[in-house]
Amino acid sequence: MSDQASLPEQAHLSGNNAIETLRDDLPDDEILYDLAELFRVFGDSTRIKILYALFESELCVGDIAQVLHMSQSSVSHQLRVLKASKLVKFRREGKAVFYSLDDDHVRSMIALGMEHVEE
Amino acid sequence: MSDQASLPEQAHLSGNNAIETLRDDLPDDEILYDLAELFRVFGDSTRIKILYALFESELCVGDIAQVLHMSQSSVSHQLRVLKASKLVKFRREGKAVFYSLDDDHVRSMIALGMEHVEE
């Protein structure tokens, strides 16, 4: 976290305290951390697959596991993460728990990401 | 990666091969991996801060380090990651290297993420 030994302190920015101004214009650290955390949740193949599987309809945990060829435990663990970030919601129906995308924000995010990936 | 010992195979999905159909509708694994990887790049506080710092104007490495109170080495390492994902571009001017956002995709992504974070 501390600066390295000898920074030349030679700013290329025009103006004297341009660096401080720029720093003060950044959102609070807490907000930036939450933002990074949100992206981190999307940043895992398994979770992305789960979200994609839920694109068209809600699914229960076992079905997600079968669709993705994954263990029930692993899926459940990741659903927990997705739940914590409010990316999915769920409802109970007997023994089964059905998960679905929480809102259209999720679709928008993935769609935007896809645009970049597909160049 | 292999399935767990004894899945009951009791699909809740209507229809017999609904599971296979859903699986086949998913994008290729490679694409989903790339998508996750893109989000993973956004999923780090340092890189998010760097991108934010570049929102208004291009900056050289040393200035970014000063704005974010980080070591030059750490910034450089992360710029490498951002470069590899085509989120930033750069140009050389004498000894300094100036980085800037590659396109408006980056702004859109961050803006969308912010909407979710700010509830």
Added chain:
DNA sequence: TTATCACATGAACAATTATTCATATGAAGG
């Protein structure tokens, strides 16, 4: 060339994390 500045990079370490295995919870039916 030699010295210095700005940046890049390799290695090592610490911290985070996704999966597996085993077990616990909770609902429905007998």
Added chain:
DNA sequence: CCTTCATATGAATAATTGTTCATGTGATAA
């Protein structure tokens, strides 16, 4: 009650990754 099915969760392990430190590269100026 007891059993079974569906899901959740805790612990342990392996793999990934961000930072630091030290050093390398490339450009400018004397």
